[in-house]
Amino acid sequence: MNKKVLVLGEDTRSFLSVIRSLGKAGYQVDVVCYDRQSPSLKSVYISNAYFLNYQSYTQSEWLEALIELVKIEKYDALFPCDERAIFPLFENKDKFPPSCVLAIPNQEVIEHLFDKSTTKQIAIKCGVPVARGEIITLKDKSLDYLQTHFGQKFVIKPTLSFKSEQLSKRQKVEIVDTQEQLSQYTKYIDAEDQFLIEEYFTGIGEGVSLLAMNGQVQHLFAHARVNEPRAGGGSSYRKAIPVDAGMAESCIKLCEATKFNGVGMFEFKKNQTTGDWILIEVNARFWGSLPLAIHAGIDFPADYAKALFGELTPHKLPNQQYNLKAYARSLSNDLYDTKAEFEYDLQHGDVLKGVYRLFKRGIGYGRLLSNETIDSYDAKDKAPFKEEVKQFYRNTLGGKIRKVLSKPTHTTSEMNRLMAMLYVAPSVSIKFVCYGNIMRSPMAHKTLQTLCNQVDLDWQIDSFGFHQNENRQSPVECIKGAKNIGIDLDTHRSQWLKQSAVNPDDDIIFIFDERNSDLLSSFYDCKNVFNLAHFVPSGLGQHQEIADPYGNGDEAVKYCYLLVVEAVKNIFEQYLKVNSK
Template sequence: MRRVLIFGDDDRSVLAAVRSLGRAGIAVHLAPFNWESPTTQSRYVSAVHRLPRYSDNPIVWLDELRHLLDQQQFDLLLPCCERSMLPLDQNRDRFADQTIALPAHDTLTILNDKQRTRDLCARLGVPTASGRPVREDDNAQSLVAELGLPLLIKQTQSYRLANLTSRNGVVQVNTADEVEAFLAAVPTREGLLVEHYFDGDGLGLSVLAKDGVISQAFQHRRLGETGTEGGSSLRISEAIDPRLRAAASAISAATGLNGVAMVEFRQDRTGNFILIEVNARLWGSLPLAVASGVDFPLYLFEQYVEGRTRPQVDYRVGLRGRNFLRDLHAIAMTFRTGPGHWSQALQRLAGFAMQPASWALGRERSDTFVRHDLGPALAQLRMAPRIAENRAHRRAEPDLERRNQGKSG
């Protein structure tokens, strides 16, 4: 029986991959970061391997993983986020005997760095937001005069190998005073990128490519976002915009992409768009792509293990996908913004309450609630009070302190 070792535990991308490959008759072994993750409760998980954290001791992590791979044969290693991708990329020589679904090092060097991605887009003619790296001589007045308001300030890399336990977040600043406060609070400006906020809908063009040529593409639009970092709790599948496809194709060709990626865009009301970033890994809205008919995890396995490339498949347009707990949290946060947003919050709450009817009518799918695999959803519900408590604790932290720690606020 074929085997895959999946690194991660996210209840969106990882769970979708577990279910996809498990349904295909592949034995799925999981190496989670959170050993209590609801994803571990999936009926399609054959075994859970409790590897130590790389950040705690890289040598121990390498030795434990090497020992596991020497004891068990896997057809594919599938890292699902930077916390496993970066260590595997850094230590490719230790795993040269393994097939790893990981783009080339040179590809990751570009796509994992937002400024290098911006530089590539400039050469290719792909539009991006007005912005640049933050300089030591920058101040609030100069940045506002140059780029306007609001501004987004972010690290060029979401994760760094030296600290994989903390994700570098995105800060939106709306006034010159907020810009000044942020610049005064950060310990260093090295690696900081500032961009003008581009108002519009979040779009994602997800792709699978081989030698830089896209074989599968899928597009979705975000209907509900969870913060300035662009994560979504509610999305809808839609037909591919040829302009976005052309931009993604140019980037894939220029980087020689082998594997999956989600190319993130924003589009305003006039139809103008910009590229936000490229995530060269499985992405949060993956359950919607699979439910719509584009089984990226299986096609990725086939490409790496069997050398098979499928022609573009047709997929369903107009299907919604929702993450239960993330959407509930997003609605609660909308209520907290004040009475001016209550109408929007009530509208979203009504849609949230109609989920069972939407499931029955085939208009919507849940990331976690799936009839043939209820374990993760039930575990998620049991953990909901603890998750809410953790989020309440984070909200109680000073805003700039929370953001500078890299936590999603």
């Protein structure tokens, strides 16, 4: 009987690569996917998909649901693809059945290689070159202070990509050399938050990927970034290169020092002029450029699974045999990166340079005819690639065309659909959902509740937001604007919409804009969703959204509330009319 494994993630790089690798190796692959819209879910190698995420579940709910799933399905192994699953699995490993192997890093790796500051310390101890820098509080530091200490251009690094207590939010590395960039980055951080600030090292990103068991390296694979993102962050286009002997030695030292057990990618930066290089960080998990390594000939996920099940024959020396001509790109990310580079050149008046770069990157797609692959593409599993292309089109050109050519949603058909649901419902449960639950949704909630109270209509009505910071008051301008039309928002406090608050089959959910719709589609199980904007009476025009008035003053709130109230009244009056017949 084939072993049964559960893979946790969402992207079309590491997550999809692990799914395909294990599926081709003969394992039954189930997944826990954070995003219901992920193209990876189209893979033919997935037997069953489950949806647990940190938007619609608290961290404790997520963990409890996962443990219950593992016990019921009796998985032989769990393969987490990032820290959102690695941290809770590591911290609660004793709660999982002993028969289920957890593909997570060992204690020493967690302690030393996930925090960028401790990674820096152990690298220095092992004699591995790193950038000059230090841990400081950032909120009170001026640009002048930072540039004096770290150079004209410097790098801001959160010590952790994800905080274990806030797994819903990924923290971002930023390259900074202007006041605007610094102000934008520090806008939402707290005074006590600490960051690793380093001088900027000029060079090209290179990575050394490896599989090690108990500190002994089994495979080594190296890649370089073909294009370096201007603002930093992950690469969208990479190529295989020979393993640098010095980098390999550094990786082996760090693996021995931490008794490294698992997979990882050690990220370096190399100056092409001097040949000098530094260690940037360690991703002690499956990494974004994993599709390139597999395409080049080293199947890290399959061999990791063999090692976990005691089926891998150890190498005395690390295997470094792979196709040095291999290239791979993340299609959507590369197209967005190309667009951003071109727009940057245009904004800075360098049209010729922009056109040249655009042409050069376009020519690079010719490699697809030889040694290049696209992360989401596989000849035996084409559906994820097709879905990625569809989503990219919808989010770019297709979206613009749709806005220009699309006809307004027919209010009558939407109203008829809603009335039919209300008519057959044994009890009516309505939820209004906007982003923050402090402006639009509470106004709709209170308006409908007031109307229902006037005719003793026993509907269950509530409002929620996607923002996870609860118990926030409505802004002053909203309280004042609502009071002017007889609605009291003074006592309202925001609520975060959790999946536990939603009855997928029976609840009627009203959203206000496309962003609300996207969040519901990605993270929640709900079937009966309506856009309140489609119920605004025709005398006020055709509307595809009721825009968030946040930060736009009293007049924006006044207009927003006009649309909200009239839409709610329209629904209510139509219901009374239909029910009186």
